Amino acid sequence: MDVQIDRVNAFIRKHQNQKKALIAILQDVQAEYSFLPQEALRQVARSVGLPLIDVVGVATFFRAFSLKPRGRHVVTVCSGTACHVRGGPKILEEFERQLGVGPGETTPDRKFTLETVACLGCCAIGPVVVVDGDFHAQTSTRKVAAIIKQYGKK
Template sequence: MNVESQKVKSFISKYSNEKKALLSILQDIQEEYNYLPKEALINVSKILDIPLIDIIGVATFYSSFSLKPRGKYIITVCLGTACHVKGGPKILNEFERKLNITAGSTTEDKQFTLETVACLGCCAIGPVVVADGNYYSQTTIRTVHSILKKYRKK
């Protein structure tokens, strides 16, 4: 944890220990770890003299921040009504089975985080999956396998 606190210190000193740079500091930490580790937030709180609860408030306000470890690749399966009717749950089940995790979790190797969403606004082409920012339409079990094959290689 020592290395981590050194890194966090360097992120903060980059902004001259300014409280107003909190958002930028959190962005740097998120970028480094792919989430905001609690230890890092405690260090930020101590160094900037900002209550931890306020930092967590900021971290939970912005969806780009995560307090839970996240994978290198985020896979989002739409379970909105249209995608649900077209087989979204089957797609989700296959991702869960192949990755051996449930929705809302991250694989142990931190390669994948699996999430669900209520609608992505493109219902006509469902069931829709977003993997690493790329949209996949009319997905099937075969699509699940090809997505995993593509991102496992990287």
């Protein structure tokens, strides 16, 4: 991954090199690269005057941030109890089979990242799959191909 330091510096300047804006700076970097590259984290730490370990600590604390490259589309399969008993594991297996990656991994073409989550808080409509923030209710293994096709075109 080629990190353009000028671009990272622009995000840092936008927030006046302020430590208190660290999360906002990291959000901008993640929006640009879809993850937080090491080189960018080092530059942010230097510029706002924080030890790298503190910046990495924030980057790993929040689930919204990722230190690994992510795909253009993030597929999150709920593995909470209610979704589990309605077939969640089979749906996850089908995404794994069709995408060729496991949870926490990204397809080689960087189109999809597959993730799981403990519970999305909408158990009544389970099993639930969320893609890029869109909720897919009462999902089944038969719907997996259509979901991948729908987002794969974008």
